[in-house]
Amino acid sequence: MSPLEGNLQDLDEKSIENIVKFVSDIRTGKLQGSNKIAVATVTLLEQIITDASNTSALFLVNAVRATGRRITKALPHELIAANMVRRVLRAIRDEQRALANQSSEYSGDSLQRLVLAAPSRRATLPSHHDLREPIRDHIAELLGELEASTSAICGQAKEHIHTDELILTYGSSNLVEKFLKASGTNKPKLLLVEGPQHSESAAMATRLSSQGVSVTLVNGAAVGALMPRVNKVVIGVRSTLAGGAVLGEAGLLAVTTAARHYSVPVVVLSPLYKLSPLHSCDHTHFNALAPPYTAMPYMSGESALTQVYAPMCDFVPPDHVTLFITNLGGSSPSYIYRLLSELYDPNDYQI
Amino acid sequence: MKKEEVQEIFLKILREEEDVSVGVAAIKTLLTVIENYKVATVRELDLNLQLAVDAMRHCDQPVTAISSGCELFMRFITFAKLDVKSFEECEQIMLQRGRIFLDTLLEARGKVAKQSLPFISDGCKILTHSRSRVVLAAMLEAVKANKRFQVFVTYSSPDNSGKRMHKELVAAGIEATLILDSAVGYIMEQVDIVMIGAEGITESGGIINKIGTYCLAMSASELKRPVYVLTESFKFSRIYPLNQQDIPIEFKYLSSVIASGGFGEATPFSGLYTPCIHYSTLYRFGHFDTFRR
Numbered sequence A: 001m002s003p004l005e006g007n008l009q010d011l012d013e014k015s016i017e018n019i020v021k022f023v024s025d026i027r028t029g030k031l032q033g034s035n036k037i038a039v040a041t042v043t044l045l046e047q048i049i050t051d052a053s054n055t056s057a058l059f060l061v062n063a064v065r066a067t068g069r070r071i072t073k074a075l076p077h078e079l080i081a082a083n084m085v086r087r088v089l090r091a092i093r094d095e096q097r098a099l100a101n102q103s104s105e106y107s108g109d110s111l112q113r114l115v116l117a118a119p120s121r122r123a124t125l126p127s128h129h130d131l132r133e134p135i136r137d138h139i140a141e142l143l144g145e146l147e148a149s150t151s152a153i154c155g156q157a158k159e160h161i162h163t164d165e166l167i168l169t170y171g172s173s174n175l176v177e178k179f180l181k182a183s184g185t186n187k188p189k190l191l192l193v194e195g196p197q198h199s200e201s202a203a204m205a206t207r208l209s210s211q212g213v214s215v216t217l218v219n220g221a222a223v224g225a226l227m228p229r230v231n232k233v234v235i236g237v238r239s240t241l242a243g244g245a246v247l248g249e250a251g252l253l254a255v256t257t258a259a260r261h262y263s264v265p266v267v268v269l270s271p272l273y274k275l276s277p278l279h280s281c282d283h284t285h286f287n288a289l290a291p292p293y294t295a296m297p298y299m300s301g302e303s304a305l306t307q308v309y310a311p312m313c314d315f316v317p318p319d320h321v322t323l324f325i326t327n328l329g330g331s332s333p334s335y336i337y338r339l340l341s342e343l344y345d346p347n348d349y350q351i
Numbered sequence B: 001m002k003k004e005e006v007q008e009i010f011l012k013i014l015r016e017e018e019d020v021s022v023g024v025a026a027i028k029t030l031l032t033v034i035e036n037y038k039v040a041t042v043r044e045l046d047l048n049l050q051l052a053v054d055a056m057r058h059c060d061q062p063v064t065a066i067s068s069g070c071e072l073f074m075r076f077i078t079f080a081k082l083d084v085k086s087f088e089e090c091e092q093i094m095l096q097r098g099r100i101f102l103d104t105l106l107e108a109r110g111k112v113a114k115q116s117l118p119f120i121s122d123g124c125k126i127l128t129h130s131r132s133r134v135v136l137a138a139m140l141e142a143v144k145a146n147k148r149f150q151v152f153v154t155y156s157s158p159d160n161s162g163k164r165m166h167k168e169l170v171a172a173g174i175e176a177t178l179i180l181d182s183a184v185g186y187i188m189e190q191v192d193i194v195m196i197g198a199e200g201i202t203e204s205g206g207i208i209n210k211i212g213t214y215c216l217a218m219s220a221s222e223l224k225r226p227v228y229v230l231t232e233s234f235k236f237s238r239i240y241p242l243n244q245q246d247i248p249i250e251f252k253y254l255s256s257v258i259a260s261g262g263f264g265e266a267t268p269f270s271g272l273y274t275p276c277i278h279y280s281t282l283y284r285f286g287h288f289d290t291f292r293r
Helices: A013-027 A034-051 A057-074 A079-099 A111-116 A132-154 A174-182 A198-210 A220-229 A252-261 A333-343 B003-016 B022-036 B042-056 B063-078 B087-115 B133-144 B161-171 B181-188 B213-222 B255-260
Strands: A166-170 A189-193 A214-218 A232-236 A246-249 A266-269 A313-316 A323-326 A329-331 B124-128 B149-154 B175-179 B193-196 B207-210 B227-229 B270-273 B283-285 B290-292
Touching: A013 A034, A013 A057, A034 A057, A034 A079, A034 A132, A057 A079, A079 A132, A079 A333, A132 A174, A166 A174, A166 A220, A166 A252, A174 A198, A174 A232, A174 A266, A189 A198, A189 A220, A198 A214, A214 A220, A220 A252, A232 A252, A246 A252, A252 A266, A252 A313, A323 A333, A329 A333, B003 B022, B003 B042, B022 B042, B022 B063, B022 B087, B042 B063, B042 B087, B063 B087, B087 B133, B124 B181, B133 B149, B133 B161, B133 B193, B149 B161, B149 B181, B161 B175, B175 B181, B181 B213, B193 B213, B207 B213, B213 B227
Parallel strands: A166 A189, A166 A232, A189 A214, A232 A266, A266 A323, B124 B149, B124 B193, B149 B175, B193 B227
Antiparallel strands: A246 A313, A323 A329, B207 B270, B283 B290
């Protein structure tokens, strides 16, 4: 089942309708927030698996993959949806292997396996097995993980945020907000640097200060001047990439560059569902442009005369990141490849 | 079994099969040894193989890949637990495993080439050093995928192997330019990525490659150009050199140079590319997985 091999069978109409609805929900902004998108993707895939006319592993893999391709084609920037497709594909493959009595730890080849287990690499299955029931268990487990991921990350807050530390964060992020609140009695002082969405950053600052966290809202231009005093930079990201690089809100690179210059540790909060096996060379994902009003309001006189570009994301190289906090704990950027091979099957890196 | 016979088999494989790397040829030779020289005990076989490995190390070929390939072969094929009754059965199992191993290794280069495809972006300029079969394979794959790119190849003295690489690239319709080894620093600002092969990977994550690689990598690191190392996984060696002096002499010089005792003055054939260079983008396109460092 090579990823690029031929065309996949087409989905039935009901599934296509579900996918179209999912895509339009995201596009129109009805569905927002990475966690919600992840849950919605898994639920969509569960529906498609339940409705599948054939229950063989091959058929299910193809159906899920076809769904994944449609979603990635429609929403190339939603890396999380593609990640969830990969997770479900992995679950199907694990089930298939369990049925064929192969080691479930298999993920890619190692030199040792290459010699000892090579002949059984591709086992054919009796097609009458209904795989849906065990796959549904896997999916329920995955949904449980998605639900618990925020609290799992926030549970580690006290290990990383200590009393009276000066923490800097960039833009607004639900996860960072909860993480800081979870530091509880440690009471950090927070420097919140305004991201492209000024109002959201301000709203986050208000919410945090009403919870008793001392917050100072600063302009992005002040980062360089303030960085020497900062103890730690804590940020949320859009996506974590294969080499340990990070895709974050536009403007993030300036913050991490300043942090690196002053040797301030950068802690990235990244739940596992944000881990994408994409490599940093794939620039199509990084050149997405946001509506330009964030950079220059439509009402301003200049906007009639100028062309304004407002990039959506910033690419932060792995050497700017000190630590990733995932729901499994902290790991360094050089360990990300290992997490990836635990989460996904190498055959699914390209959907 | 005589040393000369093994060397003959080994060199014949290298002569006849242009495209095969030294490490794979060494493994092929070991398989031939198991097949052709009938012995009655495992101990005898083991001695035979050790003799063969030793013979191949004195063939005037780069030793790094030979030693890592043979070590893997010995580790996974002959040291594996065998609970069978007769020695013949045991020999058959070894041969079968050996062939599976060899087949997988032969597929490796193609897999690496495929995996490195996304790293060659349309319109990019690539700098490469000397001649590497896997880098060549990756570039040919990229041409097949209709990517346009420009390659700079170093002459790579003393054997000027870059000339051959250049010829092969041009024959494939790739825009390639030969540059002097000393022009690496000059050309670096123009290139987007550096793509090189390796003779061996050390345990510390460094690579052992043709002399001049270290200089190239330092200059790439200074100008912050990503360095990609393309390598098959049988090239992983169990050595941990601390500096250039610490690399075993037989890895650095051809056996004829060592025999003549002249390696004090001669330029080493391979140099260590120490691991401190460009960690952030030093990837291994293993033939199965992509690892960082």
